[in-house]
Amino acid sequence: xxxxxxxxxxxxxxxxxxxxxxxxxxxxxxxxxxxxxxxxxxxxxxxxxxxxxxxxxxxxxxxxxxxxxx
Amino acid sequence: xxxxxxxxxxxxxxxxxxxxxxxxxxxxxxxxxxxxxxxxxxxxxxxxxxxxxxxxxxxxxxxxxxxxxxxxxxxxxxxxxxxxxxxxxxxxxxxxxxxxxxxxxxxxxxxxxxxxxxxxxxxxxxxxxxxxxxxxxxxxxxxxxxxxxxxxxxxxxxxxxxxxxxxxxxxxxxxxxxxxxxxxxxxxxxxxxxxxxxxxxxxxxxxxxxxxxxxxxxxxxxxxxxxxxxx
Amino acid sequence: xxxxxxxxxxxxxxxxxxxxxxxxxxxxxxxxxxxxxxxxxxxxxxxxxxxxxxxxxxxxxxxxxxxxxxxxxxxxxxxxxxxxxxxxxxxxxxxxxxxxxxxxxxxxxxxxxxxxxxxxxxxxxxxxxxxxxxxxxxxxxxxxxxxxxxxxxxxxxxxxxxxxxxxxxxxxxxxxxxxxxxxxxxxxxxxxxxxxxxxxxxxxxxxxxxxxxxxxxxxxxxxxxxxxxxxxxxxxxxxxxxxxxxxxxxxxxx
Numbered sequence: 001x002x003x004x005x006x007x008x009x010x011x012x013x014x015x016x017x018x019x020x021x022x023x024x025x026x027x028x029x030x031x032x033x034x035x036x037x038x039x040x041x042x043x044x045x046x047x048x049x050x051x052x053x054x055x056x057x058x059x060x061x062x063x064x065x066x067x068x069x070x
Numbered sequence: 071x072x073x074x075x076x077x078x079x080x081x082x083x084x085x086x087x088x089x090x091x092x093x094x095x096x097x098x099x100x101x102x103x104x105x106x107x108x109x110x111x112x113x114x115x116x117x118x119x120x121x122x123x124x125x126x127x128x129x130x131x132x133x134x135x136x137x138x139x140x141x142x143x144x145x146x147x148x149x150x151x152x153x154x155x156x157x158x159x160x161x162x163x164x165x166x167x168x169x170x171x172x173x174x175x176x177x178x179x180x181x182x183x184x185x186x187x188x189x190x191x192x193x194x195x196x197x198x199x200x201x202x203x204x205x206x207x208x209x210x211x212x213x214x215x216x217x218x219x220x221x222x223x224x225x226x227x228x229x230x231x232x233x234x235x236x237x238x239x240x241x242x243x244x245x246x247x248x249x250x251x252x253x254x255x256x257x258x259x260x261x262x263x264x265x266x267x268x269x270x271x272x273x274x275x276x277x278x279x280x281x282x283x284x285x286x287x288x289x290x291x292x293x294x295x296x297x298x299x300x301x
Numbered sequence: 302x303x304x305x306x307x308x309x310x311x312x313x314x315x316x317x318x319x320x321x322x323x324x325x326x327x328x329x330x331x332x333x334x335x336x337x338x339x340x341x342x343x344x345x346x347x348x349x350x351x352x353x354x355x356x357x358x359x360x361x362x363x364x365x366x367x368x369x370x371x372x373x374x375x376x377x378x379x380x381x382x383x384x385x386x387x388x389x390x391x392x393x394x395x396x397x398x399x400x401x402x403x404x405x406x407x408x409x410x411x412x413x414x415x416x417x418x419x420x421x422x423x424x425x426x427x428x429x430x431x432x433x434x435x436x437x438x439x440x441x442x443x444x445x446x447x448x449x450x451x452x453x454x455x456x457x458x459x460x461x462x463x464x465x466x467x468x469x470x471x472x473x474x475x476x477x478x479x480x481x482x483x484x485x486x487x488x489x490x491x492x493x494x495x496x497x498x499x500x501x502x503x504x505x506x507x508x509x510x511x512x513x514x515x516x517x518x519x520x521x522x523x524x525x526x527x528x529x530x531x532x533x534x535x536x537x538x539x540x541x542x543x544x545x546x547x548x549x550x551x552x553x554x555x
Contacts, residue, residue: 012342018418029360040525043528101442252470
């Protein structure tokens with residue numbers, strides 16, 4: 001069974017002296033992961049909003065038509 | 071007088087097309103001269119920006135001449151399909167019964183004759199200005215002779231893809247420059263090999279092989295791209 | 302099997318199938334990612350030469366493979382789109398371009414931060430680095446060309462042609478850059494040849510991270526493709542119904 005290689009959280013964050021290189025790389029990795037997964041979700045939400053707006057517009061137009069007919 | 075219209079043979083059509091292209095080039099000499107001026111001016115910027123020391127200049131000469139030749143070819147591409155696209159003759163070319171593959175080869179070849187070839191002929195002069203050593207001239211010219219047609223063919227693919235766009239100029243460079251890296255690498259390699267006293271025939275053969283590949287495949291891509299742009 | 306494959310070519314079936322498949326992919330990916338991160342960052346022993354810096358390799362190597370493999374996949378999709386006019390192939394190809402480019406950037410970025418302590422410099426004109434940089438340029442070119450067209454259809458076809466031209470050219474570029482690199486020898490041994498000698502404690506987390514990154518790549522292109530399907534098929538009844546349904550679900554939750 002592998003064991004934890006660092007003595008405490010401070011030692012873990014210092015990454016044996018390579019803290020800057022390792023954490024900057026993993027931060028960019030986190031950005032790529034978040035962008036990959038969240039950006040399409042935002043896009044999807046926009047699509048739903050557009051659809052909602054269109055439905056409401058159409059509903060409004062229909063109401064107006066009914067009013068005009070009466 | 072024949073009452074029936076005379077059918078043009080393929081070679082006849084290609085000859086007529088070539089004559090037309092050359093005539094057009096003579097009538098609007100700016101299309102030929104501007105890329106050449108760009109070539110000369112940007113090469114002469116390097117000593118001004120980087121120092122006029124002759125040892126330094128001769129060390130960067132092959133790279134500078136090749137990179138600026140590459141950029142000049144890309145700039146000259148604008149005149150390859152643009153006016154034909156605007157006046158509708160590109161559509162005629164795509165509709166014509168003659169084989170498109172050879173028509174496109176003829177078009178790129180005639181364009182290279184009026185833009186690429188002058189660059190090749192001018193290169194030794196610029197080599198002189200950049201203190202290129204004597205043994206570098208022959209490989210430089212041979213390399214450009216084999217390399218610039220490839221650049222024209224690759225540039226023609228990019229031009230065919232972007233000819234329908236109103237602002238395709240910068241995009242053309244973004245598309246085409248990465249793809250022309252092998253020509254640049256081997257082209258400067260030929261001169262560098264000659265300057266260090268190595269045999270450069272193998273590298274010239276590689277440039278020739280790339281040209282052969284481009285000659286056989288690029289017209290297909292150009293044709294497909296033009297069909298997209300025209301519709 | 303073939304039927305399943307054919308069905309994937311239909312946007313509607315692709316959408317339905319991925320709806321069923323996505324939760325599994327999310328689950329597997331996050332499992333692999335968490336195990337890989339904890340193991341790779343905390344539990345794998347430090348390398349005897351590079352110390353803890355080598356932990357960057359856990360994201361660097363998979364991102365390189367995905368950037369390369371992603372381009373090959375994009376080229377297959379472009380060919381399928383050009384030859385058989387499969388719309389779904391183009392939707393996937395469109396999704397790959399930005400994601401593949403991003404993984405390419407991740408590869409270069411992590412590589413240069415790994416290189417700074419190891420070689421003392423952020424950037425070396427090594428053959429592999431240069432090839433990866435050019436791959437990034439080609440990805441950017443494909444995406445830029447597609448965006449430059451007003452017509453979706455023309456943009457798709459143009460991007461497909463450029464992608465195929467790129468896949469013909471990339472091996473030549475790779476070969477030329479390799480040759481150029483041996484000519485201008487940089488003088489540092491850049492290979493990770495010691496990999497074969499690495500103990501399992503080091504390569505098992507690499508295995509986890511590799512598949513985790515692959516999962517993230519697949520998730521990203523599936524999610525993007527699904528959005529693209531909703532945009533392109535927005536006039537069909539099934540997309541209208543689906544959006545209505547999703548809107549109601551969202552409203553109920555809110």
